[in-house]
Amino acid sequence: MTTPFWIEKAWGESVDNATIDDIRVAIQETINMDDEHGAFWVTHDENESVLEVHKDLIILYCYKEEDELKTRLTTWDEVEHLNKLFFDNDFEQVKTIIKNRIA
Numbered sequence: 001m002t003t004p005f006w007i008e009k010a011w012g013e014s015v016d017n018a019t020i021d022d023i024r025v026a027i028q029e030t031i032n033m034d035d036e037h038g039a040f041w042v043t044h045d046e047n048e049s050v051l052e053v054h055k056d057l058i059i060l061y062c063y064k065e066e067d068e069l070k071t072r073l074t075t076w077d078e079v080e081h082l083n084k085l086f087f088d089n090d091f092e093q094v095k096t097i098i099k100n101r102i103a
Contacts, residue, residue, distance in 0.1 A: 005042060027079060036056070059071055
């Protein structure tokens, strides 16, 4: 299956044609990392958006190359939900959720 998504992991691994199942694996690997700087990036090739997830639950959403939103989520379930929206191409909802959390 070909998808427009790929995942880059801070420890050097990458996944082409990524699916939501690959996100679940990346989340679990990040949780289990001994390194506090664990992170992964999910990229949508066609609209050039990037969702960056850090082990401390900091989320950055980069779009249009120059725009970036940043917040901290409280659970890994929220991280998975945000990534699901990203994989569903619901980029406006991703922006809305992050903007609403920035206070």
